[in-house]
Amino acid sequence: MSDPNPLAGTPRRTRDQVADLHFMDARYKLLDLAAFLDRLEKASGPEDHRVRGLRAALPLLLQSGDDRVAQILHLWSDPSVTPIEKADTKAASGVWPGLK
């Protein structure tokens, strides 16, 4: 990237500093995700394609690297490259329905 980064002058943070700022936020979100999966266990019917996509993304959280968000968004994306003839809905579901 050739553009200068306006935030480049800020000293690099330590992991402790990042945890101090964001750990509690990440903690409650992880517990919410666990509660969501527990709720699904108690429900009946086949697995929804969105939940299938969510489960497929979970292993990416445990990989090393600093681009987990992008990897998950790519995983959930429609991989086709040409326009479709007609849409049957205006809405998107969050996960490409064809994801296995």
Added chain:
Amino acid sequence: MRYIEPHGHMVSRTTDDYQAMALAGCAAICEPAFWAGFDRKTADGFYDYFCQLTQHEPKRAAKYGLPHYCWLCINPKESEDMKLADDVLALIPEFMKAKTVLGIGEIGLNKNTRNEMLILEKHVELAVKHDQLILVHTPHLEDKRKGTRLIMDVLKAAGKVKPERVIIDHVEEHTIGEVLDQGFWAGITLYPESKATPVRAVDMLENFASQRVWLNSACDWGHSDPLAVPKAMQEMRRRGHSAAAIDSLVYGNPVRFLSQSPNFKDPQALR
């Protein structure tokens, strides 16, 4: 601290929101034309909407000391009806004469259909013909990556579009790099659920921060937050970023892009 709200659908918000934004440091608001949550049936409906954007809303914003600008188009969600879209496109040149119109937007794709593509191409032609800036809406969720790439293909195929005069909005972690690499501006939209949160947006700014990125709330009738930009500024302060760096991102960058339109006036120069 001051900031520009470069993308807010204020026709859907209350005057309390104008007041809250002014109190939070907002110096100007820009409002792209968008989908009302239901499909309008006639071009007359759009005529009234464009009157609202160019005449009524600037007066409402002025009561809180806020300059109000707008962008004109038919949203991709309503582009499946080609006859309606053509009729609305024919209205736009008349409204471009208004002193607060910044360009054509938010155009783009929703479900990446052939008709949406055709109407997108017509909007781009209109913008080129009238030398207008372009503000692009990229599709939601699983449709975003494909739609963003199709949109950039249309913009490049048009031949006369200058990337530095186009902002591609609603980028996320998987699209921001491609958009910036191709020379376009990138908009990060701060939504509570479906786009980027303020925390993720600041991560992107730290990774990709560029002089060609802006932040916006895209506040509308749905789940959205008109104070999302100042909340992202607060997150930047929490991380130790300087006031000057924050100002360059949330005020300087939008002013530089928008000043490419002769209708936009730097709010600082108006004081």
